[in-house]
Structure formats: structure tokens, C-alpha cells
Amino acid sequence: DTEVTQTPKHLVMGMTNKKSLKCEQHMGHRAMYWYKQKAKKPPELMFVYSYEKLSINESVPSRFSPECPNSSLLNLHLHALQPEDSALYLCASSQVFGTGNTGELFFGEGSRLTVL
Amino acid sequence: AQKVTQAQTEISVVEKEDVTLDCVYETRDTTYYLFWYKQPPSGELVFLIRRNSFDEQNEISGRYSWNFQKSTSSFNFTITASQVVDSAVYFCALSEAGGSQGNLIFGKGTKLSVKP
Numbered sequence: 001d002t003e004v005t006q007t008p009k010h011l012v013m014g015m016t017n018k019k020s021l022k023c024e025q026h027m028g029h030r031a032m033y034w035y036k037q038k039a040k041k042p043p044e045l046m047f048v049y050s051y052e053k054l055s056i057n058e059s060v061p062s063r064f065s066p067e068c069p070n071s072s073l074l075n076l077h078l079h080a081l082q083p084e085d086s087a088l089y090l091c092a093s094s095q096v097f098g099t100g101n102t103g104e105l106f107f108g109e110g111s112r113l114t115v116l
Numbered sequence: 117a118q119k120v121t122q123a124q125t126e127i128s129v130v131e132k133e134d135v136t137l138d139c140v141y142e143t144r145d146t147t148y149y150l151f152w153y154k155q156p157p158s159g160e161l162v163f164l165i166r167r168n169s170f171d172e173q174n175e176i177s178g179r180y181s182w183n184f185q186k187s188t189s190s191f192n193f194t195i196t197a198s199q200v201v202d203s204a205v206y207f208c209a210l211s212e213a214g215g216s217q218g219n220l221i222f223g224k225g226t227k228l229s230v231k232p
Contacts, residue, residue, distance in 0.1 A: 033218045042207055042222030043161070056218070088159055094218065104151070105218060107161035 003027050004108035006091050012114045015081060021111045023074040023091030032074040033105065034066060035090040043090055049074060050096050081115045088112050118143050120210050122223035129198050130231050137193045137226045139208030145169075147213035150184065150191045151220065156204040167191065198230045 004025045013019050023032065031050050035043035048056035049068040057066075063085075065077040074091055089112075092105040119142040129135045141150065152164040165175060167184050175182050179196045195202055205227045209220040 031218060040225075042225055043220075045219050048218045090159075090161065092161075092218070104163060104166050105161075105220065106163060107153075109158055109160040112159065 004091055004093055004106050006089075006108035006111050008111060009109065010112050010114075012116065013078065013081065014116050015083070017081075018077070018079045020078065021076040021089055021091075021113070023076075023108060024072055025091075025093040025106070025108075026072060027093060027106065028071075029093035029095055029106070030071055031094045031096045032068060033092040033094075034064075034074070034076050035092060035107075037088040037090055037110070039087075047076075078113070081113075083115050086114045118210060118212060118221045120208050120221050120223035122206075122208055122226050124226045125224070126227045126229070128229045128231065131200060132197050133230075134194060134196050135198050135228065135230075137195075137206050137208075137228065139191045139193065139223060141189050141191065141208070141210050143210060143212055145212040149211040149213075151209040151211070152182065152191075152193050153207045153209060154204045155207065155225070161207070164193075195228075198228075200230050200232055203228060203230045 007022045033048050034046040036046050037043040045058050046060045047066045052068045052071055063080045067075040088110040090107050090110045092107045094105045121140045123138055148169045150167045154162040154164055165182055172184050172186055181194045183192045205225045207225045208223045211220050
């Protein structure tokens with residue numbers, strides 16, 4: 001069983017809706033990530049949080065808004081999405097670089113988003 | 117430029133056959149890390165192995181084995197006596213020590229189908 005839990009597993013939303021994806025981990029990791037994966041493509045990095053602070057935003061449109069309330073939780077707030085944003089959104093966690101971490105990420109099962 | 121190439125898009129084998137998944141990488145960093153992840157239909161990316169650039173020792177874990185050769189920039193993955201449960205998409209990934217936290221550079225993945 002994965003130690004990174006994502007909810008919901010499936011989400012269907014209209015272009016005017018506001019929804020949120022949630023991610024939780026209890027491995028004591030202080031780095032958390034959002035990746036986006038389109039069908040038959042590899043995952044692409046969206047955001048990185050280190051010690052609950054946003055450290056990387058890979059030029060993601062503002063209709064995606066990440067939030068890290070504490071070291072165990074990571075949210076992705078969605079607003080005014082487009083149909084092309086339909087994808088699998090994967091959350092991951094790891095130790096932070098410089099603390100012995102060699103980049104090993106642990107992923108959740110993902111939230112499959114469909115935008116109508 | 118960093119790049120990971122998985123030339124095999126899809127592979128189909130019959131149960132109990134051995135299968136090798138190829139991975140070739142490009143990087144200018146002298147310190148880097150290589151990974152293999154398995155993605156079953158459920159969506160979760162399952163970590164299989166991490167290898168750093170200073171450790172060319174091959175590794176065996178049960179039916180899985182990995183052959184890391186810096187001379188050819190390859191990190192190939194072999195499954196011995198394949199089973200139906202091995203059916204998944206397998207991603208090879210690269211992380212550079214000089215790169216940003218969590219930015220795994222994924223190959224395009226190889227879809228492995230193991231038929232009974």
C-alpha cells in the first residue's frame with residue numbers, strides 16, 4: 001500500500017467549478033510535489049514544496065494553486081480549468097536534498113481529473 | 117542537455133519469459149541518480165530502484181536485476197521469469213545533483229504486457 005494518500009481518486013468538474021485535490025503523507029518527508037501526467041506520457045513536474053514553502057513552480061498557469069498547510073499535507077486548488085487540463089495528478093514526497101536524500105520520490109495513486 | 121531515452125514503446129511477452137527494458141541517459145553532471153519506477157493500471161508510480169553515478173555495481177532483487185554501465189550511459193532493467201502481475205508501464209528517470217529538487221527527468225516509458 002502506498003504511504004502517500006491522494007483524494008479524490010476521480011474528479012469530474014466543469015470549467016467554472018472550484019475544486020481541490022488533497023495529498024497526505026506520514027513518512028516525515030519535508031519535500032512534497034505535484035506532478036501532472038497526460039495519457040501515455042511521463043509525469044511532468046508542476047510544483048515543489050520544501051519545508052512547507054513553495055520552492056519550484058514550473059511555469060504552471062495560475063488556475064492551479066498549490067497549498068501546503070503543514071508538513072504532512074499538500075493541496076492543489078483548481079479553478080476555471082480547461083478541458084486540456086484533464087490528466088492524472090500525482091502527489092509525491094521525499095526527503096529534502098542536502099539531508100542525505102538522493103532524489104527518491106514516493107508517489108500516491110493519483111487523482112484522475114476530467115474537465116468538461 | 118539532460119535526457120532519458122526508452123526506445124521500446126511496448127513489449128509483449130509470454131509468462132515465464134525473461135525481458136529486458138532498455139534505458140539510455142544523457143547528462144553533463146558527474147553526480148546524478150538513476151531510477152526505475154513501475155506504473156500499474158491503478159496509476160501509482162512504484163519506486164523500484166535508485167542508483168547513483170558512483171556506484172556501477174549491478175543489483176539483483178528477486179526476479180529483478182539492473183545493469184548500470186556508465187561507458188554506454190545505460191541503465192537496463194531485466195525481469196526474469198516474467199509474471200502477469202509485471203504488466204505495467206515502466207519508467208526510467210534521471211535526477212541530477214545540480215538540478216532542482218524533485219525534478220526527475222523521465223523517459224517516455226515502456227509498456228510491458230505479460231500474457232499467461
